[in-house]
Amino acid sequence: MKIGLFGYGVIGRGVYTLVGELSKNYDVEVTKVFDLPIKKELLGDKLVTEIDEIINDKDIKAVVEVLGGHDLPYEVITRSLKSGKSVITANKEVVSNHLEEFINLAHENNVSFCFEASAGGGIPVIRPLIDNIKVNDVNNIYGILNGTTNYILTRMDEDDLSFDDALQQAKINGFAEANPTADLEGLDIVRKINILSSLAFKGNIKNDDIYHYGITGINKEILNNIKSEGYVLKYVASSLRVNDDCVIRVEPTMVKPNHPFAAIKNEFNAVLFTGSTNGDLMFYGKGAGSIPTATAIVSDLVSILENRAYIDYKNERKLVVNKNISNKYMYYVVDENNNGKFIENVSDDDLLKSKFYARVL
Amino acid sequence: MKIGLFGYGVIGRGVYTLVGELSKNYDVEVTKVFDLPIKKELLGDKLVTEIDEIINDKDIKAVVEVLGGHDLPYEVITRSLKSGKSVITANKEVVSNHLEEFINLAHENNVSFCFEASAGGGIPVIRPLIDNIKVNDVNNIYGILNGTTNYILTRMDEDDLSFDDALQQAKINGFAEANPTADLEGLDIVRKINILSSLAFKGNIKNDDIYHYGITGINKEILNNIKSEGYVLKYVASSLRVNDDCVIRVEPTMVKPNHPFAAIKNEFNAVLFTGSTNGDLMFYGKGAGSIPTATAIVSDLVSILENRAYIDYKNERKLVVNKNISNKYMYYVVDENNNGKFIENVSDDDLLKSKFYARVL
Numbered sequence: 001m002k003i004g005l006f007g008y009g010v011i012g013r014g015v016y017t018l019v020g021e022l023s024k025n026y027d028v029e030v031t032k033v034f035d036l037p038i039k040k041e042l043l044g045d046k047l048v049t050e051i052d053e054i055i056n057d058k059d060i061k062a063v064v065e066v067l068g069g070h071d072l073p074y075e076v077i078t079r080s081l082k083s084g085k086s087v088i089t090a091n092k093e094v095v096s097n098h099l100e101e102f103i104n105l106a107h108e109n110n111v112s113f114c115f116e117a118s119a120g121g122g123i124p125v126i127r128p129l130i131d132n133i134k135v136n137d138v139n140n141i142y143g144i145l146n147g148t149t150n151y152i153l154t155r156m157d158e159d160d161l162s163f164d165d166a167l168q169q170a171k172i173n174g175f176a177e178a179n180p181t182a183d184l185e186g187l188d189i190v191r192k193i194n195i196l197s198s199l200a201f202k203g204n205i206k207n208d209d210i211y212h213y214g215i216t217g218i219n220k221e222i223l224n225n226i227k228s229e230g231y232v233l234k235y236v237a238s239s240l241r242v243n244d245d246c247v248i249r250v251e252p253t254m255v256k257p258n259h260p261f262a263a264i265k266n267e268f269n270a271v272l273f274t275g276s277t278n279g280d281l282m283f284y285g286k287g288a289g290s291i292p293t294a295t296a297i298v299s300d301l302v303s304i305l306e307n308r309a310y311i312d313y314k315n316e317r318k319l320v321v322n323k324n325i326s327n328k329y330m331y332y333v334v335d336e337n338n339n340g341k342f343i344e345n346v347s348d349d350d351l352l353k354s355k356f357y358a359r360v361l
Numbered sequence: 362m363k364i365g366l367f368g369y370g371v372i373g374r375g376v377y378t379l380v381g382e383l384s385k386n387y388d389v390e391v392t393k394v395f396d397l398p399i400k401k402e403l404l405g406d407k408l409v410t411e412i413d414e415i416i417n418d419k420d421i422k423a424v425v426e427v428l429g430g431h432d433l434p435y436e437v438i439t440r441s442l443k444s445g446k447s448v449i450t451a452n453k454e455v456v457s458n459h460l461e462e463f464i465n466l467a468h469e470n471n472v473s474f475c476f477e478a479s480a481g482g483g484i485p486v487i488r489p490l491i492d493n494i495k496v497n498d499v500n501n502i503y504g505i506l507n508g509t510t511n512y513i514l515t516r517m518d519e520d521d522l523s524f525d526d527a528l529q530q531a532k533i534n535g536f537a538e539a540n541p542t543a544d545l546e547g548l549d550i551v552r553k554i555n556i557l558s559s560l561a562f563k564g565n566i567k568n569d570d571i572y573h574y575g576i577t578g579i580n581k582e583i584l585n586n587i588k589s590e591g592y593v594l595k596y597v598a599s600s601l602r603v604n605d606d607c608v609i610r611v612e613p614t615m616v617k618p619n620h621p622f623a624a625i626k627n628e629f630n631a632v633l634f635t636g637s638t639n640g641d642l643m644f645y646g647k648g649a650g651s652i653p654t655a656t657a658i659v660s661d662l663v664s665i666l667e668n669r670a671y672i673d674y675k676n677e678r679k680l681v682v683n684k685n686i687s688n689k690y691m692y693y694v695v696d697e698n699n700n701g702k703f704i705e706n707v708s709d710d711d712l713l714k715s716k717f718y719a720r721v722l
Contacts, residue, residue: 292638299493
């Protein structure tokens, strides 16, 4: 199978390398790579600088989209699917906004749309979740879904670093982008919990409807106070459904040291969901990084090569997001002097007036 | 699709119920159930008491084998595959002994052989492992693979129970069989780590070649001593490959409280393996119980219904098991007075002379 690759950044290079490895066992080859002219030296004749050169190539049966951003990836994905090519993407922004459209387009054109790498990076969680909801209901999902912020909180805790120093460490080690706002404020996590929740709850969810509160207000003194209360601080997305109502929140969250999330450290991610028949399932692995993400993409490619990539997402519920079906959550609300209090039944307005707050799980 | 069910015990009843649920979305029905005549009242005309009544039924395209034991399941599985039926089983004893034969038979007869429930119960781990090794190498696996023993160790630790009282609790709560020897001595775990290792390392492994040491020697004083050394005691299977040599051991194992295994409690199981490109992955869920196991079986059935159940196991390495490629493990060896010492480079003979021992992970 001939593959077109859109984007030759860190993930694209990982995909290119792993497909090379895969070609030892499968008839598969990346024949064209779309990127800027500057990549000519690296890619030689494989480089194309117009997306049409891949989309109009009838020999290319599948494309991998790792461009980043929204508009160009959206065009690439929709036009590729319409021209009868299967699509694999790691792009959480596009997938969270257009999941139903992409899956319908794939079905109409008798091709596959795969997005395992778009939530949870290298962790295989999309496929197990899809499989699971065919046999039972999944009505809640918890996730540590961002490597950068989990790395920062781990380093602050274990190396006694300030927030700024831990962020600096994350940048040096390649876990934080130059502009880490989307990570620190939870926007990256919003997109991932959207994808997982849409699949599990079988309805469309808007990113804008998901509540999120960042971790930038944390400091060492608050973290030490949380620790002395007997908790570990994590940045957690939680998603809960009752009938058509759901609550989806991304916020700093305190867990007991024996909670499975307490052991999720550094750039690792985890997704925990509860099946109505089989109980809690948790998936843990590297949520970020070039090669783990590329591994998830190439794993999707193998499922296409083996003709088992079919995904039948159903948008069958008119979900109402953040109708507050449960206001029984306990919160730890921090004042100007870094002192915290446990409070129940607190409004989001009051939470946002605090210096920092964390949900108690 | 018409399904034949072999065995109407606790798991079989769970499968029967879940297939009933599944028939709301798929054209699927259990038309015949093989069991003893005593089940007539429960099953009516669906009961058959000769296996041939299912195997020779040309309308039945897939069978579920949940009989338990070895000889009859082996006959049922091989004859069903040969007669062109896909087979789903949870039977670790049969699968660990005949994995290659079953997969080859399935391929020859153009049907599927599925065994997700045979290792890790309700945790989806077989499929992610198979997917993973198509993209990279997996050279080590660690597992908490037995619900009974993990439940016993958790209750001893958290409720300060004696071994006998914790075992009694496990029996009362349905987590231990009347004769729990296969669980307590590690034979059950041997079969599961065999299945996972055979798949990951791409070679056949004999159950008899896997080293195992039971947990019956534990007592409260030893457990307290382990705790005061700063460790949590778990019953762990470990499997490590270097080239064609591997070390596979099932033994009591001490982990630090921040190790992901420390949070795996009660009847929960976990499998941790390391991919050469994507790093550590861990899968966590209920390893035992009627409905979780039935969920894994029905999930396999969905993959058959959707034509994506293909598994291509390769026996391509002549594995030599328990050639001691690494004798660097640290052990905690307990004397007659329940006192332990940390020892490196100790032989298995010396370990077996102790009152109890645990590997230090």
